Amino acid sequence: MSSINSSGEPAAVRVVGGWASPFVNRVVVALKLKGVVHEMLQETVGKKSELLLRSNPVHKKIPVLLHHGKPIAESLIIVEYIDEVWASNGAPAILPRDPHGRAVERFWAQYIDDKIPPGIRVLRGSVAQDKDKAAGEMSTALQHLEEAFVECSQGKQYFGGDNIGYLDIALGSFLGWIKAVEKIAGVELLNEAKVPNLAAWADRFCAHPAVVDVVPDADRLVEFTVQHAALLRAVNVPK
Amino acid sequence: MSSINSSGEPAAVRVVGGWASPFVNRVVVALKLKGVVHEMLQETVGKKSELLLRSNPVHKKIPVLLHHGKPIAESLIIVEYIDEVWASNGAPAILPRDPHGRAVERFWAQYIDDKIPPGIRVLRGSVAQDKDKAAGEMSTALQHLEEAFVECSQGKQYFGGDNIGYLDIALGSFLGWIKAVEKIAGVELLNEAKVPNLAAWADRFCAHPAVVDVVPDADRLVEFTVQHAALLRAVNVPK
Incomplete structure:
Protein backbone atom coordinates (compact mmCIF):
# COMPACT_ATOMS: atom_id res chain seq x y z
CA MET A 1 0.00 0.00 0.00
CA TRP A 86 -17.29 1.70 3.03
CA ALA A 87 -20.81 0.27 2.90
CA SER A 88 -21.62 1.05 -0.72
CA ASN A 89 -18.35 0.65 -2.59
CA GLY A 90 -19.30 -2.67 -4.17
CA ALA A 91 -17.48 -4.93 -1.69
CA PRO A 92 -19.62 -7.40 0.31
CA ALA A 93 -20.85 -6.33 3.75
CA ILE A 94 -18.73 -7.61 6.63
CA LEU A 95 -21.60 -7.90 9.13
CA PRO A 96 -24.88 -9.60 8.19
CA ARG A 97 -27.72 -7.25 7.29
CA ASP A 98 -30.37 -8.72 9.57
CA PRO A 99 -30.29 -7.67 13.24
CA HIS A 100 -30.43 -11.24 14.59
CA GLY A 101 -27.50 -12.37 12.45
CA ARG A 102 -25.53 -9.31 13.58
CA ALA A 103 -26.29 -10.04 17.24
CA VAL A 104 -25.20 -13.67 16.87
CA GLU A 105 -21.87 -12.66 15.25
CA ARG A 106 -21.24 -9.95 17.87
CA PHE A 107 -21.93 -12.49 20.62
CA TRP A 108 -19.36 -14.96 19.30
CA ALA A 109 -16.80 -12.23 18.56
CA GLN A 110 -17.01 -11.14 22.20
CA TYR A 111 -16.68 -14.80 23.23
CA ILE A 112 -13.54 -15.13 21.11
CA ASP A 113 -11.95 -12.07 22.74
CA ASP A 114 -12.84 -13.41 26.20
CA LYS A 115 -11.40 -16.88 25.62
CA ILE A 116 -8.72 -16.99 22.94
CA PRO A 117 -6.15 -14.27 23.81
CA PRO A 118 -5.78 -15.32 27.48
CA GLY A 119 -5.16 -18.92 26.37
CA ILE A 120 -2.57 -17.82 23.81
CA ARG A 121 -0.74 -15.74 26.43
CA VAL A 122 -0.45 -18.70 28.80
CA LEU A 123 0.55 -21.23 26.13
CA ARG A 124 3.10 -18.84 24.65
CA GLY A 125 4.74 -18.65 28.06
CA SER A 126 4.22 -14.93 28.63
CA VAL A 127 1.94 -15.56 31.63
CA ALA A 128 2.95 -18.08 34.30
CA GLN A 129 -0.20 -20.20 34.59
CA ASP A 130 -1.17 -23.83 34.20
CA LYS A 131 -0.67 -24.69 30.51
CA ASP A 132 -2.75 -27.89 30.58
CA LYS A 133 -5.67 -25.94 32.02
CA ALA A 134 -5.27 -23.20 29.39
CA ALA A 135 -5.11 -25.78 26.57
CA GLY A 136 -8.25 -27.47 27.92
CA GLU A 137 -10.12 -24.16 28.07
CA MET A 138 -8.99 -23.23 24.55
CA SER A 139 -10.18 -26.62 23.26
CA THR A 140 -13.58 -26.12 24.91
CA ALA A 141 -13.85 -22.66 23.36
CA LEU A 142 -12.95 -24.02 19.91
CA GLN A 143 -15.56 -26.75 20.36
CA HIS A 144 -18.19 -24.04 20.99
CA LEU A 145 -16.91 -22.16 17.94
CA GLU A 146 -17.16 -25.33 15.83
CA GLU A 147 -20.88 -25.37 16.68
CA ALA A 148 -21.12 -21.63 15.99
CA PHE A 149 -19.55 -22.22 12.56
CA VAL A 150 -22.20 -24.78 11.68
CA GLU A 151 -24.93 -22.38 12.85
CA CYS A 152 -23.57 -19.27 11.09
CA SER A 153 -22.18 -20.69 7.83
CA GLN A 154 -25.32 -22.65 6.94
CA GLY A 155 -23.24 -25.12 4.95
CA LYS A 156 -21.25 -22.43 3.14
CA GLN A 157 -17.52 -21.70 3.21
CA TYR A 158 -17.27 -19.04 5.89
CA PHE A 159 -18.94 -17.90 9.10
CA GLY A 160 -20.16 -15.06 6.87
CA GLY A 161 -21.57 -17.45 4.24
CA ASP A 162 -20.08 -17.10 0.75
CA ASN A 163 -17.76 -14.29 1.85
CA ILE A 164 -15.44 -13.57 4.75
CA GLY A 165 -17.43 -11.74 7.42
CA TYR A 166 -17.08 -10.26 10.90
CA LEU A 167 -16.70 -13.55 12.74
CA ASP A 168 -14.25 -14.93 10.18
CA ILE A 169 -12.08 -11.87 10.85
CA ALA A 170 -12.57 -12.03 14.63
CA LEU A 171 -11.42 -15.66 14.91
CA GLY A 172 -9.27 -15.94 11.79
CA SER A 173 -6.90 -13.24 13.04
CA PHE A 174 -5.80 -15.66 15.78
CA LEU A 175 -5.10 -18.65 13.52
CA GLY A 176 -1.38 -17.91 13.17
CA TRP A 177 -1.02 -17.60 16.93
CA ILE A 178 -3.14 -20.68 17.66
CA LYS A 179 -0.90 -22.75 15.38
CA ALA A 180 2.21 -21.12 16.86
CA VAL A 181 1.30 -22.01 20.44
CA GLU A 182 0.50 -25.57 19.34
CA LYS A 183 4.20 -25.78 18.41
CA ILE A 184 5.53 -23.81 21.39
CA ALA A 185 3.51 -25.67 24.04
CA GLY A 186 3.26 -29.05 22.26
CA VAL A 187 -0.53 -29.17 22.31
CA GLU A 188 -3.21 -29.88 19.72
CA LEU A 189 -5.95 -27.29 19.43
CA LEU A 190 -7.23 -27.02 15.85
CA ASN A 191 -7.53 -30.77 15.66
CA GLU A 192 -9.34 -32.15 12.59
CA ALA A 193 -10.82 -34.99 14.62
CA LYS A 194 -12.27 -32.64 17.26
CA VAL A 195 -13.22 -29.57 15.21
CA PRO A 196 -13.38 -30.77 11.58
CA ASN A 197 -15.38 -27.84 10.22
CA LEU A 198 -13.17 -25.28 11.92
CA ALA A 199 -9.98 -27.00 10.76
CA ALA A 200 -11.15 -26.96 7.12
CA TRP A 201 -12.36 -23.36 7.45
CA ALA A 202 -8.97 -22.32 8.89
CA ASP A 203 -7.18 -23.55 5.76
CA ARG A 204 -9.65 -21.73 3.48
CA PHE A 205 -9.44 -18.52 5.51
CA CYS A 206 -5.64 -18.39 5.58
CA ALA A 207 -5.45 -18.94 1.80
CA HIS A 208 -7.92 -16.12 1.01
CA PRO A 209 -6.35 -13.25 -1.01
CA ALA A 210 -7.28 -10.66 1.66
CA VAL A 211 -5.66 -12.78 4.39
CA VAL A 212 -2.69 -14.66 2.94
CA ASP A 213 -0.19 -11.78 3.26
CA VAL A 214 -1.66 -10.44 6.51
CA VAL A 215 -2.11 -13.20 9.10
CA PRO A 216 1.44 -14.47 9.73
CA ASP A 217 2.19 -18.18 9.60
CA ALA A 218 3.02 -20.15 12.73
CA ASP A 219 6.77 -20.47 12.12
CA ARG A 220 7.20 -16.71 11.80
CA LEU A 221 5.33 -16.18 15.06
CA VAL A 222 7.34 -18.88 16.85
CA GLU A 223 10.52 -17.08 15.77
CA PHE A 224 9.02 -13.74 16.85
CA THR A 225 8.17 -15.23 20.26
CA VAL A 226 11.70 -16.52 20.79
CA GLN A 227 13.27 -13.21 19.73
CA HIS A 228 10.98 -11.05 21.79
CA ALA A 229 10.25 -13.25 24.83
CA ALA A 230 11.44 -10.78 27.41
CA LEU A 231 9.91 -7.77 25.70
CA LEU A 232 6.60 -9.56 25.17
CA ARG A 233 6.29 -10.25 28.87
CA ALA A 234 6.82 -6.57 29.52
CA VAL A 235 4.62 -5.05 26.84
CA ASN A 236 2.06 -7.81 26.50
CA VAL A 237 1.77 -8.02 22.69
CA PRO A 238 -0.61 -9.38 21.49
CA LYS A 239 -3.05 -8.15 24.10
CA MET B 1 -45.89 -4.48 31.01
CA TRP B 86 -37.13 -0.87 16.13
CA ALA B 87 -35.30 1.62 13.92
CA SER B 88 -38.29 3.21 12.25
CA ASN B 89 -41.03 3.27 14.88
CA GLY B 90 -40.68 7.00 15.56
CA ALA B 91 -38.49 6.73 18.66
CA PRO B 92 -35.06 8.39 18.50
CA ALA B 93 -32.09 6.24 17.47
CA ILE B 94 -30.04 4.89 20.39
CA LEU B 95 -26.70 4.89 18.55
CA PRO B 96 -25.52 7.91 16.54
CA ARG B 97 -26.04 7.66 12.79
CA ASP B 98 -22.51 8.58 11.74
CA PRO B 99 -19.87 5.84 11.86
CA HIS B 100 -17.34 7.91 13.82
CA GLY B 101 -19.87 8.79 16.51
CA ARG B 102 -20.88 5.12 16.74
CA ALA B 103 -17.24 4.04 17.08
CA VAL B 104 -16.62 6.59 19.85
CA GLU B 105 -19.68 5.43 21.83
CA ARG B 106 -18.78 1.75 21.36
CA PHE B 107 -15.23 2.51 22.57
CA TRP B 108 -16.45 4.12 25.79
CA ALA B 109 -19.12 1.47 26.38
CA GLN B 110 -16.40 -1.20 26.24
CA TYR B 111 -14.29 0.92 28.59
CA ILE B 112 -17.21 1.10 31.05
CA ASP B 113 -17.62 -2.68 31.04
CA ASP B 114 -13.87 -3.14 31.57
CA LYS B 115 -13.62 -0.72 34.51
CA ILE B 116 -16.90 -0.23 36.36
CA PRO B 117 -18.23 -3.75 37.22
CA PRO B 118 -14.91 -5.00 38.69
CA GLY B 119 -14.74 -1.90 40.92
CA ILE B 120 -18.31 -2.36 42.09
CA ARG B 121 -17.65 -6.02 42.95
CA VAL B 122 -14.66 -5.11 45.13
CA LEU B 123 -16.34 -2.15 46.86
CA ARG B 124 -19.51 -4.15 47.50
CA GLY B 125 -17.38 -6.71 49.32
CA SER B 126 -18.10 -9.64 47.03
CA VAL B 127 -14.44 -9.86 45.94
CA ALA B 128 -11.67 -9.73 48.55
CA GLN B 129 -9.35 -7.10 47.07
CA ASP B 130 -7.92 -3.74 48.11
CA LYS B 131 -10.89 -1.34 48.36
CA ASP B 132 -8.80 1.84 48.31
CA LYS B 133 -7.15 0.70 45.08
CA ALA B 134 -10.53 -0.15 43.56
CA ALA B 135 -11.98 3.22 44.58
CA GLY B 136 -8.98 4.98 43.05
CA GLU B 137 -9.35 3.08 39.79
CA MET B 138 -13.09 3.78 39.68
CA SER B 139 -12.41 7.50 40.22
CA THR B 140 -9.86 7.53 37.39
CA ALA B 141 -12.36 5.80 35.11
CA LEU B 142 -15.09 8.31 36.01
CA GLN B 143 -12.64 11.14 35.32
CA HIS B 144 -12.08 9.72 31.83
CA LEU B 145 -15.85 9.40 31.40
CA GLU B 146 -16.32 13.04 32.51
CA GLU B 147 -14.11 14.00 29.55
CA ALA B 148 -16.00 11.61 27.28
CA PHE B 149 -19.26 13.27 28.34
CA VAL B 150 -17.99 16.69 27.33
CA GLU B 151 -16.81 15.26 23.97
CA CYS B 152 -19.99 13.30 23.20
CA SER B 153 -22.74 15.56 24.57
CA GLN B 154 -21.48 18.72 22.83
CA GLY B 155 -23.06 20.86 25.53
CA LYS B 156 -26.38 19.01 25.48
CA GLN B 157 -28.09 17.01 28.23
CA TYR B 158 -26.94 13.47 27.48
CA PHE B 159 -24.03 11.56 26.01
CA GLY B 160 -26.49 11.00 23.15
CA GLY B 161 -27.20 14.75 22.78
CA ASP B 162 -30.84 15.73 23.27
CA ASN B 163 -31.90 12.15 23.92
CA ILE B 164 -30.68 9.21 25.97
CA GLY B 165 -28.35 7.16 23.78
CA TYR B 166 -26.15 4.07 23.87
CA LEU B 167 -23.52 5.48 26.21
CA ASP B 168 -26.11 6.95 28.56
CA ILE B 169 -27.58 3.46 28.87
CA ALA B 170 -24.17 1.78 29.19
CA LEU B 171 -23.02 3.98 32.09
CA GLY B 172 -26.38 5.02 33.52
CA SER B 173 -27.30 1.41 34.28
CA PHE B 174 -24.54 1.41 36.92
CA LEU B 175 -25.59 4.61 38.71
CA GLY B 176 -27.65 2.83 41.36
CA TRP B 177 -24.77 0.48 42.14
CA ILE B 178 -22.14 3.25 42.10
CA LYS B 179 -24.17 5.19 44.68
CA ALA B 180 -24.80 2.00 46.67
CA VAL B 181 -21.11 1.14 46.95
CA GLU B 182 -20.36 4.75 47.98
CA LYS B 183 -22.55 4.01 51.04
CA ILE B 184 -21.33 0.45 51.61
CA ALA B 185 -17.61 1.24 51.32
CA GLY B 186 -17.74 4.84 52.59
CA VAL B 187 -16.11 6.32 49.49
CA GLU B 188 -16.93 9.24 47.20
CA LEU B 189 -17.05 8.44 43.49
CA LEU B 190 -19.64 10.59 41.70
CA ASN B 191 -18.26 13.67 43.39
CA GLU B 192 -19.58 17.00 42.10
CA ALA B 193 -16.23 18.65 42.68
CA LYS B 194 -14.33 16.01 40.67
CA VAL B 195 -16.82 15.12 37.93
CA PRO B 196 -19.34 18.00 37.82
CA ASN B 197 -20.77 17.22 34.38
CA LEU B 198 -21.20 13.53 35.17
CA ALA B 199 -22.81 14.26 38.55
CA ALA B 200 -25.40 16.57 36.97
CA TRP B 201 -25.98 14.11 34.11
CA ALA B 202 -26.53 11.28 36.63
CA ASP B 203 -29.41 13.20 38.27
CA ARG B 204 -30.99 13.93 34.88
CA PHE B 205 -30.59 10.34 33.69
CA CYS B 206 -32.10 8.77 36.82
CA ALA B 207 -35.13 11.09 36.65
CA HIS B 208 -35.87 10.28 32.97
CA PRO B 209 -39.26 8.56 32.46
CA ALA B 210 -37.63 5.54 30.76
CA VAL B 211 -35.21 5.10 33.67
CA VAL B 212 -36.89 6.19 36.90
CA ASP B 213 -38.70 2.90 37.53
CA VAL B 214 -35.93 0.70 36.13
CA VAL B 215 -32.53 1.62 37.62
CA PRO B 216 -32.95 0.94 41.37
CA ASP B 217 -31.96 3.57 43.93
CA ALA B 218 -28.93 3.13 46.16
CA ASP B 219 -30.84 2.28 49.36
CA ARG B 220 -32.68 -0.59 47.70
CA LEU B 221 -29.40 -2.00 46.39
CA VAL B 222 -27.69 -1.64 49.79
CA GLU B 223 -30.54 -3.64 51.31
CA PHE B 224 -30.30 -6.19 48.50
CA THR B 225 -26.56 -6.51 49.13
CA VAL B 226 -27.03 -7.16 52.85
CA GLN B 227 -29.79 -9.71 52.25
CA HIS B 228 -27.97 -11.57 49.53
CA ALA B 229 -24.32 -11.21 50.57
CA ALA B 230 -23.56 -14.92 50.71
CA LEU B 231 -25.53 -15.76 47.60
CA LEU B 232 -23.98 -12.89 45.63
CA ARG B 233 -20.50 -14.17 46.37
CA ALA B 234 -21.55 -17.54 45.03
CA VAL B 235 -23.47 -16.50 41.93
CA ASN B 236 -21.69 -13.25 41.15
CA VAL B 237 -24.70 -10.97 40.41
CA PRO B 238 -24.25 -8.41 38.94
CA LYS B 239 -21.53 -9.79 36.69
Missing part, protein backbone atom coordinates in the same frame (compact mmCIF):
# COMPACT_ATOMS: atom_id res chain seq x y z
CA SER A 2 1.38 3.41 -0.96
CA SER A 3 2.32 5.49 2.06
CA ILE A 4 2.73 8.97 0.62
CA ASN A 5 0.51 10.60 -1.95
CA SER A 6 1.61 13.09 -4.56
CA SER A 7 0.90 16.11 -2.33
CA GLY A 8 3.17 14.76 0.42
CA GLU A 9 0.27 14.77 2.91
CA PRO A 10 -0.52 11.78 5.14
CA ALA A 11 -2.68 9.10 3.53
CA ALA A 12 -6.44 9.38 4.20
CA VAL A 13 -6.41 5.96 5.88
CA ARG A 14 -3.53 4.96 8.14
CA VAL A 15 -3.17 2.02 10.53
CA VAL A 16 -0.92 2.27 13.57
CA GLY A 17 0.01 -1.35 14.14
CA GLY A 18 2.46 -4.23 14.10
CA TRP A 19 2.51 -7.26 11.81
CA ALA A 20 2.44 -9.84 14.62
CA SER A 21 -0.67 -8.48 16.35
CA PRO A 22 -3.88 -10.38 15.57
CA PHE A 23 -5.84 -7.28 16.55
CA VAL A 24 -4.01 -5.25 13.91
CA ASN A 25 -4.42 -8.06 11.38
CA ARG A 26 -8.20 -7.79 11.78
CA VAL A 27 -8.14 -4.16 10.67
CA VAL A 28 -5.92 -4.85 7.67
CA VAL A 29 -8.03 -7.81 6.49
CA ALA A 30 -11.18 -5.65 6.72
CA LEU A 31 -9.53 -2.85 4.71
CA LYS A 32 -8.36 -5.33 2.07
CA LEU A 33 -11.82 -6.89 1.80
CA LYS A 34 -13.22 -3.42 1.15
CA GLY A 35 -10.38 -2.54 -1.24
CA VAL A 36 -9.36 0.49 0.83
CA VAL A 37 -5.86 1.80 0.08
CA HIS A 38 -4.10 2.50 3.36
CA GLU A 39 -0.75 3.26 4.91
CA MET A 40 0.72 0.91 7.56
CA LEU A 41 2.68 2.56 10.36
CA GLN A 42 4.61 -0.23 12.08
CA GLU A 43 5.21 0.26 15.80
CA THR A 44 8.46 -1.11 17.25
CA VAL A 45 7.94 -3.87 19.85
CA GLY A 46 8.56 -2.50 23.32
CA LYS A 47 8.27 1.16 22.29
CA LYS A 48 5.20 3.27 21.77
CA SER A 49 5.32 6.05 19.21
CA GLU A 50 4.22 9.58 19.97
CA LEU A 51 1.46 9.10 17.38
CA LEU A 52 0.13 5.99 19.17
CA LEU A 53 0.16 7.66 22.59
CA ARG A 54 -1.64 10.69 21.17
CA SER A 55 -4.16 8.65 19.15
CA ASN A 56 -5.14 6.15 21.85
CA PRO A 57 -4.37 7.96 25.13
CA VAL A 58 -6.70 5.76 27.20
CA HIS A 59 -5.36 2.29 26.31
CA LYS A 60 -2.10 3.22 24.51
CA LYS A 61 -2.51 0.06 22.41
CA ILE A 62 -2.44 -0.94 18.75
CA PRO A 63 -4.32 -0.97 16.45
CA VAL A 64 -5.47 2.57 15.82
CA LEU A 65 -7.15 3.52 12.55
CA LEU A 66 -6.58 7.11 11.49
CA HIS A 67 -9.22 8.22 8.99
CA HIS A 68 -8.58 11.75 7.75
CA GLY A 69 -6.61 12.16 10.98
CA LYS A 70 -9.47 11.06 13.29
CA PRO A 71 -8.40 8.12 15.49
CA ILE A 72 -10.52 5.02 16.14
CA ALA A 73 -9.34 2.34 18.58
CA GLU A 74 -10.25 -1.26 19.53
CA SER A 75 -10.03 -3.78 16.71
CA LEU A 76 -13.63 -5.02 16.49
CA ILE A 77 -14.94 -1.46 16.73
CA ILE A 78 -12.62 -0.48 13.87
CA VAL A 79 -13.88 -3.42 11.77
CA GLU A 80 -17.49 -2.27 12.29
CA TYR A 81 -16.43 1.29 11.41
CA ILE A 82 -14.83 0.10 8.18
CA ASP A 83 -17.98 -1.85 7.30
CA GLU A 84 -20.15 1.22 7.92
CA VAL A 85 -17.96 3.81 6.14
CA SER B 2 -48.54 -7.07 30.22
CA SER B 3 -47.18 -10.59 30.42
CA ILE B 4 -49.86 -12.66 28.71
CA ASN B 5 -51.75 -11.74 25.58
CA SER B 6 -55.31 -12.69 24.77
CA SER B 7 -54.32 -15.87 22.96
CA GLY B 8 -52.41 -17.16 25.99
CA GLU B 9 -49.19 -17.38 23.97
CA PRO B 10 -45.88 -15.97 25.24
CA ALA B 11 -45.33 -12.26 24.55
CA ALA B 12 -43.39 -11.43 21.38
CA VAL B 13 -40.70 -9.70 23.46
CA ARG B 14 -39.57 -11.21 26.76
CA VAL B 15 -36.63 -10.34 29.00
CA VAL B 16 -35.09 -12.98 31.24
CA GLY B 17 -33.61 -10.87 34.01
CA GLY B 18 -33.54 -9.57 37.56
CA TRP B 19 -34.34 -6.07 38.83
CA ALA B 20 -30.98 -5.53 40.57
CA SER B 21 -28.81 -6.33 37.54
CA PRO B 22 -27.47 -3.24 35.73
CA PHE B 23 -27.04 -5.39 32.63
CA VAL B 24 -30.74 -6.26 32.67
CA ASN B 25 -31.64 -2.62 33.39
CA ARG B 26 -29.89 -1.62 30.13
CA VAL B 27 -32.21 -3.84 28.11
CA VAL B 28 -35.34 -2.58 29.84
CA VAL B 29 -34.37 1.10 29.43
CA ALA B 30 -33.74 0.52 25.70
CA LEU B 31 -37.13 -1.20 25.28
CA LYS B 32 -38.88 1.65 27.13
CA LEU B 33 -37.12 4.28 25.01
CA LYS B 34 -38.41 2.50 21.91
CA GLY B 35 -41.86 2.01 23.42
CA VAL B 36 -41.68 -1.78 23.02
CA VAL B 37 -44.20 -3.69 25.15
CA HIS B 38 -42.44 -6.61 26.80
CA GLU B 39 -42.75 -9.26 29.46
CA MET B 40 -40.25 -9.42 32.35
CA LEU B 41 -39.32 -12.88 33.58
CA GLN B 42 -37.59 -12.37 36.94
CA GLU B 43 -34.92 -14.92 37.79
CA THR B 44 -34.49 -15.87 41.45
CA VAL B 45 -31.08 -14.92 42.90
CA GLY B 46 -28.94 -18.03 43.26
CA LYS B 47 -31.07 -20.17 40.94
CA LYS B 48 -31.06 -20.34 37.18
CA SER B 49 -34.30 -21.17 35.39
CA GLU B 50 -34.54 -23.85 32.74
CA LEU B 51 -35.43 -21.08 30.26
CA LEU B 52 -32.24 -19.14 31.09
CA LEU B 53 -30.02 -22.23 30.79
CA ARG B 54 -31.62 -23.11 27.47
CA SER B 55 -31.53 -19.55 26.09
CA ASN B 56 -27.94 -18.69 27.04
CA PRO B 57 -26.20 -22.07 27.27
CA VAL B 58 -22.71 -20.60 26.81
CA HIS B 59 -22.66 -17.99 29.59
CA LYS B 60 -25.83 -18.99 31.54
CA LYS B 61 -26.25 -15.33 32.53
CA ILE B 62 -28.94 -12.68 32.51
CA PRO B 63 -30.10 -10.73 30.57
CA VAL B 64 -31.49 -12.68 27.65
CA LEU B 65 -33.91 -11.05 25.21
CA LEU B 66 -36.38 -13.45 23.63
CA HIS B 67 -37.83 -12.00 20.43
CA HIS B 68 -40.46 -14.29 18.93
CA GLY B 69 -38.69 -17.03 20.88
CA LYS B 70 -35.21 -16.32 19.44
CA PRO B 71 -32.68 -15.65 22.23
CA ILE B 72 -30.13 -12.81 22.19
CA ALA B 73 -27.56 -12.49 24.98
CA GLU B 74 -25.05 -9.89 26.27
CA SER B 75 -26.55 -6.57 27.32
CA LEU B 76 -24.82 -4.16 24.92
CA ILE B 77 -25.44 -6.51 22.00
CA ILE B 78 -29.13 -6.63 22.96
CA VAL B 79 -29.27 -2.81 23.09
CA GLU B 80 -27.83 -2.61 19.55
CA TYR B 81 -30.32 -5.27 18.43
CA ILE B 82 -33.23 -3.26 19.87
CA ASP B 83 -31.97 -0.13 18.12
CA GLU B 84 -31.74 -1.98 14.79
CA VAL B 85 -35.06 -3.85 14.97
